Amino acid sequence: MSIGNSPEDDRPSQDRPSEDSTPPTDDGPSIGRALQQARIAAGLTVDQVSQSTRVRVPIVHAIEDDDFSRCGGDVYARGHIRALARAVGVDPEPLVTRYGDGHGGRPAPTSAAPLFEAERIRSEPRRPNWTAAMVAAIVAVIAFVGYTVARGGDDSGDKQQAAEGATPATSKPAPKPSTKKPVDPKPDLSDSAIAAAPQDKVTVKLNAAQGRSWISAKDHNGRIMFDGLLEKGQTKTFQDSTKIDLVLGDAGAIQLFVNGKQIEDAFQPGQVERLTYTKGDPEVG
Template identity: 75%
Template sequence: MSIGNSPEDDRPSDDLHATPPPAVEQAPTPADDRPSIGRVLRQGRVDAGMTVDEVSTSTRVRVPIVHAIEEDDFSRCGGDVYARGHIRTIARAVGVDPEPLLAQFADEHGGRPAPTPAAPLFEAERIRSDPRRPNWTAAMVAAIVAVIGFVGFTAFGGSDDGGAKQQAAEGATPATGKPKPTQTPKPTKPTDPKPDPTDSAIAAAPRDKVTVKINAADGRSWISAKDHNGRIMFDGLLEQGESKTFQDNQKVDLVLGDAGAIQLYVNGKQVDNEFEPGQVERLTYTKGDPEVG
């Protein structure tokens, strides 16, 4: 009894050693010959005649980020979302169409980017500070400090002045001990070697000298008095109610700025005059009876 062949034995021997069909070869993908995004933006900036600083000022994108994007380094943008925004802003600033660049960025970085946390956004989008812009906050703080200091100084100084004024108004507090004896001031020597005679002296004026008393009875007046040698005996303002007396061996020359406000006594006698207010008079008196020179 013979054993029959299995179905596998029925296949031709050539089929057992047949080679599998060759795999279909795919056509090689042509390399992407497009220039990089950074190169396009840099070339656009050069063609527009702009510097990196000018691009940064125009777009509010910091200078280091502009440099990084032109080198195709988008890691400093803070994420794909903000990289897209920087590409679009810079492209428009240098006159380049941003849409092809955005499409190329999507192809190279996997399409729609994932959301980025807020911290890198703040760091990436921070606007550069302008060094020429005045610091108004610091100026305001300095002004407030100055005002507070001035108010405090005025308050403390005012309180001290107020206490001094109050003490002066109320009078000094009486001392509990024995009062100190008051010292009588010593009479000072007059600067003029010739002492001014009193009214009684004018009444008995010596006949061998000329004595002139000026009284500013009706107002103040500027006066000047000289002796017979031309030396100035007095030159100044005589307030209302004040008087001056001058004496010389020969004569006294007077200049009265407001003769109408002056009363004159010469050699013990009052001189009647009709001087007008504001009238300037030049007078000379000698010995004996009042005589106007």
């Protein structure tokens, strides 16, 4: 599991205003200083922390300097603090609480629509489904041939009856049935399918139990599997051979199941989460 970057540019932190910086308090070092000390104690570099959390290097430096103006808002700042704290092996909650005390407390739940606009990933253009088009064309041709045969039988019967007079009317020949089987739509994976998911694949199910949320899902090649709103009560299931990358616009509204197991993580309402799961990672790391 990893938390990614906010949609900020890579300008150096000294070129941006420092209005969101958090000064040190009498209770101990500041948030950035505490994260920096924990990183050094863990023997990690800024590049290593950035790679494991997907938080860009300039933003890591800015946070360690207590400059949160580059995070893109309080929701992203809290997410970055949690990600960096977990990466360096410290409890993120006291740092998030200290950040809230210095920035107006816990934010109100964020609606999914603004998050959808801010985090939206541009979908790849859909390719035309040539298989479905060919099936439709074959069915149309068979239907036309059957109709022509039926009309031809009617015309010949009528002409014969008009010429001979005493010949009884012939019945219409039935059109030839189509031998082409329709293409069945690919069904969504059920709960039983998740429970019996193969061990050589990763299966992720999302259930919008608490409310609607924007979600994005990608396979291991970076191709988009889904990008849009999941309304309350709806579910989506994704499966890949290697890994699945997720972005949850309102993680507190989502029930998450990985490889048949429910993920019990304290996601808060309005919290944005970027998650990565593999076939060997059934729970949040």
